Amino acid sequence: MGSVEIIFHGAAGTVTGSCFEVRANNKTVLIDCGMFQGTRSLEALNHEQLPFDPKAISAVILTHAHLDHSGRLPYLTAQGCHAQIWMTAPTADIIEPLLLDSAKLQAADAARRNRRPDRMALPPFIPLYTGDDVTSCIGQIKETCYGAWNELGNDDGFRLWDAQHIVGSASVELKLADQRILFSGDIGGGSAIQCADVPLGGYDQIICETTYGDRTREPVLISDRREQLAQYIEEALGKNGNVLIPAFAVERTQIVLEDLVALFESKRLKPFNVFVDSPLAERVTRTTQRHRLTGYDLFSVPNIRFTHDVEESKQINSMSGVIIIAGSGMCQGGRIRHHLLHNLPNARARVLLVGYQVAGTLGAVLRDGARNVRISGHDVPVRADVKIIDSYSVHADRPALMQWIKDRGPVSGSVFLVHGEQHALSVFAQDIRKAGLAPHVVVPMLGESWSVSANHAAKRICPAREDLQVRIAPRDWTASLAALKSGLADRLRALPSDAARERVLASMTRALEDAESIRTIT
Incomplete structure (x- = not known):
C-alpha cells in the first residue's frame, strides 16, 4: 500500500472553489474544478493560472453541477486537459446549460465592468471562458451510475455514491495505491442510495465538507416551511411591495416553486403573479423534472411565468405586488442584481434569502444588515426588508455530518475538513476529535499538499501560499x-x-x- 499525495487547490479554509488534486501510481486525478465565489479578491483567483499542469490530468471526477464545484471546467479543458470528465447522468444533463449561462454572464459582466468610468484606465476585464470553450468541454463528459465501478488502470478506480444534495450529486470513492479515499462532495439529508453488496465504511482517508459544521438546525416540516414562506409573502404583497427571492437555478428555484404551487392550490395564498426571471432556471427545471418526480408540472401553472429575454425582465420593474425569483442565489451576478437595484430602496419591498450566503457576497452583506450597498457601480440604500428562511438548505448540519462520518468509519488515516468558513472548520474539527471518529483530523489551507498513508497520520509536504490566506478572508x-x-x-x-x-x-x-x-x- 503506497503513499498518496492530495493537494488542496480550492475549498480549503473557504467554502467555494472546490478542486482537489490526487497523485499516486503515475496518475493524477482531479476531484471538481469549481469557481471561487465571494469577495473580489477571492473571485480573482479564478483568473490565475491553474496551479497544476492541466495536460497531466488522468481523469476528472465531478461531484455535482453547482458552479463552485464545476465552474472552471471549461477553463481547465481550454488550458489543455484532455481527460474524461466523469459525472452522473443528471449532472451531465444540467451541466451544459449551466456552463453556457456562466459563459454568457461572464461576457456581460466583463462588458459592463469595462464600460465603467472608474475602470477606464485599468486593463480590460476578460471572461474566464467562452461558449465555444463550454461546447468543447462538454465533449469530454463521461457518464456513470451510482455504485458502478470505473477502472483507471492498474487496479485503481472509483465509484460514486448518492450524496443527497441536489439531483445527480455524488460522493466519490477513489481507490489509488490500494488506499480507499472518500470525497464527500456536498452532503444533503435523507437516505442515500446504498450500493448492493458494497461495504460502506472502512476508508483510509475522508475529505468531508463542513459548510454547516458549526450549527444544529431544528427539523422543519415542509408544511411549516411553506407557512413561513406564505406569511413573509403576504406581509409584503399586502403593502403592494415586491418579494425578491435570490435562488440558485439548480434545485433551489424548483423547490421554492413547488412550495408556491402547493400554497396556491390549497388557497393558503392568493394566486399572486410569480416571475422566474432566469432562462437558465427554465432549462434546468425542464431537466430536473425528468430526473426527479414531483407532484407538480411547474410549466402548467397560469400565474407562474418564466421570462425569456432582457426586455421581459425590464418590464417587471414597472410592476408591484409580484414575486420575483432570479439568480444568483448569493446575489453575485445574474438578473437578481438588476431587481435589487430597483427594489432595495423601496421600504415596501422584501428580500427573502433562501440559501447559504458565502461571506463577502452581496447576499451575505444584506443578511448582515447593511443599510447601504454597492451594485454595478451604484450606491444603493437598503430600505427593503430582508428575511431569511434557512429551512431550504440542502446541506447537512453538524449532527448529520457527524453521523455521516461515523457511518463511514473506521477511518485508518485522517479526516480532512473542507468547504467551510473558519469558525465552522475549527468547531467541527474539535467535535470529531472529542467524539473519537477519526485518529487524525486535518484542516488544510489553500495550496497545501499532504502525503497520506493507511494507518498513519497525514504529513504536510508543502505549506499554503501565504498570499492566499489574506485573499480568502471573509472581507477584503x-x-x-x-x-x-x-x-x-x-x-x-x-x-x-x-x-x-x-x-x-x-x-x-x-x-x-x-x-x-x-x-x-x-
Whole structure:
C-alpha cells in the first residue's frame, strides 16, 4: 500500500472553489474544478493560472453541477486537459446549460465592468471562458451510475455514491495505491442510495465538507416551511411591495416553486403573479423534472411565468405586488442584481434569502444588515426588508455530518475538513476529535499538499501560499471600500458644520498621502 499525495487547490479554509488534486501510481486525478465565489479578491483567483499542469490530468471526477464545484471546467479543458470528465447522468444533463449561462454572464459582466468610468484606465476585464470553450468541454463528459465501478488502470478506480444534495450529486470513492479515499462532495439529508453488496465504511482517508459544521438546525416540516414562506409573502404583497427571492437555478428555484404551487392550490395564498426571471432556471427545471418526480408540472401553472429575454425582465420593474425569483442565489451576478437595484430602496419591498450566503457576497452583506450597498457601480440604500428562511438548505448540519462520518468509519488515516468558513472548520474539527471518529483530523489551507498513508497520520509536504490566506478572508479591501463609499456622503452630512466635513476629508487625504510615502520609501 503506497503513499498518496492530495493537494488542496480550492475549498480549503473557504467554502467555494472546490478542486482537489490526487497523485499516486503515475496518475493524477482531479476531484471538481469549481469557481471561487465571494469577495473580489477571492473571485480573482479564478483568473490565475491553474496551479497544476492541466495536460497531466488522468481523469476528472465531478461531484455535482453547482458552479463552485464545476465552474472552471471549461477553463481547465481550454488550458489543455484532455481527460474524461466523469459525472452522473443528471449532472451531465444540467451541466451544459449551466456552463453556457456562466459563459454568457461572464461576457456581460466583463462588458459592463469595462464600460465603467472608474475602470477606464485599468486593463480590460476578460471572461474566464467562452461558449465555444463550454461546447468543447462538454465533449469530454463521461457518464456513470451510482455504485458502478470505473477502472483507471492498474487496479485503481472509483465509484460514486448518492450524496443527497441536489439531483445527480455524488460522493466519490477513489481507490489509488490500494488506499480507499472518500470525497464527500456536498452532503444533503435523507437516505442515500446504498450500493448492493458494497461495504460502506472502512476508508483510509475522508475529505468531508463542513459548510454547516458549526450549527444544529431544528427539523422543519415542509408544511411549516411553506407557512413561513406564505406569511413573509403576504406581509409584503399586502403593502403592494415586491418579494425578491435570490435562488440558485439548480434545485433551489424548483423547490421554492413547488412550495408556491402547493400554497396556491390549497388557497393558503392568493394566486399572486410569480416571475422566474432566469432562462437558465427554465432549462434546468425542464431537466430536473425528468430526473426527479414531483407532484407538480411547474410549466402548467397560469400565474407562474418564466421570462425569456432582457426586455421581459425590464418590464417587471414597472410592476408591484409580484414575486420575483432570479439568480444568483448569493446575489453575485445574474438578473437578481438588476431587481435589487430597483427594489432595495423601496421600504415596501422584501428580500427573502433562501440559501447559504458565502461571506463577502452581496447576499451575505444584506443578511448582515447593511443599510447601504454597492451594485454595478451604484450606491444603493437598503430600505427593503430582508428575511431569511434557512429551512431550504440542502446541506447537512453538524449532527448529520457527524453521523455521516461515523457511518463511514473506521477511518485508518485522517479526516480532512473542507468547504467551510473558519469558525465552522475549527468547531467541527474539535467535535470529531472529542467524539473519537477519526485518529487524525486535518484542516488544510489553500495550496497545501499532504502525503497520506493507511494507518498513519497525514504529513504536510508543502505549506499554503501565504498570499492566499489574506485573499480568502471573509472581507477584503474592495468590500470595505464599497461600504465606506456607500455611507460616506450621509455620514459627512450628519456632521455639525462644513468645517467639520472639511477636516474629515483632509484627514483622509493625509492618511492616503502617508501610505503612499511609506510605499515609496520601502
